[in-house]
Amino acid sequence: MTKTICYMQLRSFGLAVGWLELILFITLTFIYGENLLRYGLDKHEYKYHFVYGTGLNMGDCFFFALALINTLTSFLLILGIKKGRFLLLVIWLINRGISLLGYFIISSLEFTKFIMSNDDVHYNASCAILQSQALILFNCFLVYGIYWLLKEIKDSNDQQHRLDTPVFSVSQESRPSKLDFNAYVHQYKFQPSLFGKDFPDNEDTDKLLEGS
Structure with a gap:
């Protein structure tokens, strides 16, 4: 598994890509947005581009939307790296x-x-x-x-x-002790396989339960 890119840790590389793209696409968003506003407010400019078919107005619309989308994805890239959201x-x-x-x-x-x-x-x-x-x-x-x-x-x-x-496990080598003997007796009634052969059988266990 690759750990570094251009002698940079993957996290540092991703953050560098995210911040550089964010700055770049925010700048492009403002540039194309300003062009759209200028063409939209200036009727002579809009008429010139529409009549002579230069396509600049439609091109600005496309690149404005593209820059806006890339701005959003760059921000999500940075957020995903910082929050650990892959x-x-x-x-x-x-x-x-x-x-x-x-x-x-x-x-x-x-x-x-x-x-x-x-x-x-x-x-x-x-x-x-x-x-x-x-x-x-x-x-x-x-x-x-x-x-x-x-x-x-x-x-x-x-x-x-x-x-x-959490992982719950009971060792198969468990043995009863004097301090919690009654607890082991009760547990044996439900999980006898956890105990050794030297543990009392069911009949003896019933007697112990009656006396506990």
């Missing part, structure tokens, strides 16, 4: 898995464009492919680290649960 890390992993699928689709589309296009757009398509591949590798690295952190937290919770669960 299910919160599962939410982050699911969100990152969806992102990886999106990067893979983008990379596939750009690769198709690279093959079918002429030389003029080869450069842009190749840059987009390299960017998508870099994002895929980087996110796979993050998923790898958070997965092992999740496993570590889950194993720790399972171990703690086992320690907190």
Whole structure:
């Protein structure tokens, strides 16, 4: 089981990823939110983007929602690490898995464009492919680290649960003593297998019970 990532403990690695992503996506949320407010309040700006089909307004809506979702999952990642709730890390992993699928689709589309296009757009398509591949590798690295952190937290919770669960057991080598002889006699009536062969049989035990 992996204990460290880049010479960092898994917990420290997870917290570093969570805080850096939280700061990044909060910043992006404000940026795209400010753009949406500007386009929504300025009719001339909105009309220009709508008429000329630049797609900036729709793109800002998409990236604003994406940044907001990633902000939430980053916060849940930090909370899950601090509270020891591995299910919160599962939410982050699911969100990152969806992102990886999106990067893979983008990379596939750009690769198709690279093959079918002429030389003029080869450069842009190749840059987009390299960017998508870099994002895929980087996110796979993050998923790898958070997965092992999740496993570590889950194993720790399972171990703690086992320690907190009381275990009741009676030794089969138990023998009656003079101080608690009557208690052993009563127990023998219900669990005779716990005692040795030298313990009184049922008939003698009944006599002892009558006299106790």
